[in-house]
Amino acid sequence: xxxxxxxxxxxxxxxxxxxxLNELAASGAETVSSQAMADQFNLNSAQIRxxxxxxxxxGVRGVGYYVEDLSRxxxxxxxxxxxxxxxxxxxxxxxxxxxxxxxxxxxxFEIVALFDDDPAKIGRKTRSGLExxxxxxxxxxxxxxxxxxxxxxxxxxxAERVLEEVTEAGVRAVLNFAPIHxxxxxxxxxxxxxxxxxxxxxxxxxxxPSDEAVNVHHREFLRHDASANxxxx
Amino acid sequence: xxxxxxxxxxxxxxxxxxxxLNELAASGAETVSSQAMADQFNLNSAQIRxxxxxxxxxGVRGVGYYVEDLSRxxxxxxxxxxxxxxxxxxxxxxxxxxxxxxxxxxxxFEIVALFDDDPAKIGRKTRSGLExxxxxxxxxxxxxxxxxxxxxxxxxxxAERVLEEVTEAGVRAVLNFAPIHxxxxxxxxxxxxxxxxxxxxxxxxxxxPSDEAVNVHHREFLRHDASANxxxx
Numbered sequence: 001x002x003x004x005x006x007x008x009x010x011x012x013x014x015x016x017x018x019x020x021l022n023e024l025a026a027s028g029a030e031t032v033s034s035q036a037m038a039d040q041f042n043l044n045s046a047q048i049r050x051x052x053x054x055x056x057x058x059g060v061r062g063v064g065y066y067v068e069d070l071s072r073x074x075x076x077x078x079x080x081x082x083x084x085x086x087x088x089x090x091x092x093x094x095x096x097x098x099x100x101x102x103x104x105x106x107x108x109f110e111i112v113a114l115f116d117d118d119p120a121k122i123g124r125k126t127r128s129g130l131e132x133x134x135x136x137x138x139x140x141x142x143x144x145x146x147x148x149x150x151x152x153x154x155x156x157x158x159a160e161r162v163l164e165e166v167t168e169a170g171v172r173a174v175l176n177f178a179p180i181h182x183x184x185x186x187x188x189x190x191x192x193x194x195x196x197x198x199x200x201x202x203x204x205x206x207x208x209p210s211d212e213a214v215n216v217h218h219r220e221f222l223r224h225d226a227s228a229n230x231x232x233x
Numbered sequence: 234x235x236x237x238x239x240x241x242x243x244x245x246x247x248x249x250x251x252x253x254l255n256e257l258a259a260s261g262a263e264t265v266s267s268q269a270m271a272d273q274f275n276l277n278s279a280q281i282r283x284x285x286x287x288x289x290x291x292g293v294r295g296v297g298y299y300v301e302d303l304s305r306x307x308x309x310x311x312x313x314x315x316x317x318x319x320x321x322x323x324x325x326x327x328x329x330x331x332x333x334x335x336x337x338x339x340x341x342f343e344i345v346a347l348f349d350d351d352p353a354k355i356g357r358k359t360r361s362g363l364e365x366x367x368x369x370x371x372x373x374x375x376x377x378x379x380x381x382x383x384x385x386x387x388x389x390x391x392a393e394r395v396l397e398e399v400t401e402a403g404v405r406a407v408l409n410f411a412p413i414h415x416x417x418x419x420x421x422x423x424x425x426x427x428x429x430x431x432x433x434x435x436x437x438x439x440x441x442p443s444d445e446a447v448n449v450h451h452r453e454f455l456r457h458d459a460s461a462n463x464x465x466x
Contacts, residue, residue, distance in 0.1 A: 011437045015430040016414065042416050078433050079440025086432075093333060097326030101412075101428065109432055149435050172442075173435035175428075179334075181249070183275050189438040191431045195334060195408075197248040198424045199319075199342055200311050202382050202406035204244045205422040207312025209405075 013051050014074050016043070021071040033064035080108040087113040087147045089162050090154035091121055091132050094177055098151055099126045112145050117158075138162075139169035149173045156180040163190070246284050247307050249276070254304040266297035313341040320346040320380045322395050323387035324354050324365050327410055331384055332359045345378050350391075371395075372402035382406045389413040396423070 020041045024032055034052075038045035052059065052070070055077055059065055075081055086109050088095050099114055115135040116122060122134045133141060141147070150166045152159055152174060159178035166174065167188050174190045176182050184190045253274045257265055267285075271278035285292065285303070288310055292298055308314055319342050321328050332347055348368040349355060355367045366374060374380070383399045385392055385407060392411035399407065400421050407423045409415050417423045 008434060011434050012430050014437075015427075015433040018433075019414070019429070041414075077437070077440075079436040079438075080433065084432075084436055084439065093326050093330030097330050098428075100326060105429055105432075108436065148439055149432065173439050175431055175435060181252075181274075187442065189435060191435060193426060193431065194248075195331075196252070196338060197245050198408055198426065199317075199338075199382065200248040200251075200313065201241060201244050202408060202422060202424060203312040203317055203341065204247075204310070205312075206317065206381055206406050207310075209420065 010051055010054065011078065013047070014055075014078055016041075017048065017051070018071060018074045018078065018080075021067050021074065024067050025071060029067050031064050031066055034059070036064070075108075080105070083107065084109050084149050085112045085145060085147045086110060086149045086151060087115065087138075087142065087145075087166075088151045088153060089115045089135060089138065089166070090152065090158075090178075091116040091118075091124075091126075092153065095151075095153035096126060098153060098177075099128060099130065109149070113141050113147060115141075135162075138165050142166060142169040142171060147171060149175065152176045152178055152182075154178055243284055243287065244311065246280070247288075247311055249274075250281065250284070251304060251307045251311065251313075254300055254307065257300050258304060262300050264297050264299055267292070269297070308341075313338070316340065317342050317382050318345045318378060318380045319343060319382045319384060320348065320371075320375065320378070320399075321384045321386060322348045322368060322371065322399070323385065323391075323411075324349040324351075324357075324359075325386065328384075328386035329359060331386060331410075332361060332363065342382070346374050346380060348374075368395075371398050375399060375402040375404060380404060382408065385409045385411055385415075387411055 017037070020037055020043070021032075024037075024040075034045040034048040037043060038048060049059070052065070055073070088099055088111060091099065091114055095114070095116070099111060111128070111130065114126065114130055114132045115138055116132050117135045119134075121132050124132050126132070142150070148171065150162075150171050150173075152162050154162055156178045159176060159180050159182060163174060163176070163182050163184060167185060172188050174182070174184065174188065176190050176192045179194070179196065181192060181194070182190050250270070253270055253276070254265075257270075257273075267278040267281040270276060270281060282292070285298070288306070321332055321344060324332065324347055328347070328349070332344060344361070344363065347359065347363055347365045348371055349365050350368045352367075354365050357365050359365070375383070381404065383395075383404050383406075385395050387395055389411045392409060392413050392415060396407060396409070396415050396417060400418060405421050407415070407417065407421065409423050409425045412427070412429060414425060414427070415423050
């Protein structure tokens with residue numbers, strides 16, 4: 001359990017390092033030290049060294065990292081050497097925004113199918129030229145198009161059913177934007193983008209600007225004395 | 234650094250507990266044990282007890298937690314007792330989707346202003362009846378409307394400038410959807426919703442379905458022998 005969480009945070013940092021390396025490569029840099037990378041991108045140099053060491057010792061003493069080399073390794077680690085085929089289910093505003101999103105790495109992710117259940121939308125094309133299909137054919141299309149990742153952008157009430165259908169068709173990776181926590185079957189990973197949690201963490205920050213203030217503040221809510229320790233179960 | 238991250242994960246879990254408690258309250262439950270809550274919502278009971286103990290001992294031996302009571306406490310901890318005023322900058326598909334998003338807790342967050350720089354959009358109303366304003370007045374409106382949270386949904390090239398403007402006007406909490414990592418000034422919190430990172434973590438999962446497989450797999454990339462340990466910086 002714990003290992004998995006560490007690993008998720010670590011791979012998220014690898015994603016960030018990869019983006020930094022891409023910028024460095026674009027600016028013509030051939031090598032970079034963890035310190036220079038930390039300074040330029042506001043990261044932690046010790047953390048960079050630790051993360052990269054975990055996946056093998058890529059650094060060279062006195063040189064640092066070879067930018068292209070390390071970038072290629074990170075892409076391998078993150079599974080970005082094969083292009084992943086992606087479908088979006090639900091072409092409301094959010095799904096449409098995602099279908100037209102400019103921030104994806106299109107070498108690694110290719111949006112190949114769009115599904116909706118609204119007859120008025122089926123057959124329409126998005127800005128990218130892709131046609132919206134009826135969600136009645138989801139399973140079939142997922143199989144024939146070898147889709148590996150599904151982005152769920154349907155209302156909360158429909159999300160569970162969509163997850164069911166796409167995992168039934170063999171999808172093992174899902175990005176869920178519906179405001180509902182989905183519990184996938186074993187072997188399937190769902191990344192939930194939960195806007196409520198993100199907003200509540202901002203609200204928490206506004207209520208408790210510093211960690212110290214947090215602790216002081218929260219102790220005010222203590223209602224039970226020490227004898228209650230260990231209760232609450 | 235570490236403390237802050239733990240605290241972020243913890244507050245995210247508090248958000249989840251709060252949602253579970255709301256469901257329990259809606260179904261008429263008056264008390265719940267950490268075990269029952271864990272079972273019903275697929276959580277970890279020891280983690281629940283630990284998280285809640287950190288913020289004070291809310292549990293009562295032999296009873297568990299009082300649902301309404303704990304819910305009220307969590308809302309206090311998360312700063313949800315005051316309604317936060319929110320603005321969205323950038324009314325493209327994504328911004329429009331967010332403006333019409335049904336998943337927000339409208340008791341805690343109120344979207345009170347929408348900004349765009351496109352003359353064709355200014356003056357238009359969203360489904361919620363709110364009018365899109367020119368982003369030239371951002372600072373002024375933020376001050377007069379007492380806006381505390383800003384959601385940035387502009388293209389990457391404009392995001393830094395928007396962050397600058399809204400923090401200049403006193404905003405300390407930002408949810409950033411632009412595909413660029415923003416570095417806020419001290420005292421300002423930016424939650425980045427980075428779709429690339431979320432997709433890359435799915436890609437990593439597809440390439441490395443289990444943690445054990447991960448470790449084996451990654452060791453294949455080892456290129457340096459043990460003498461390289463500690464280099465790379």
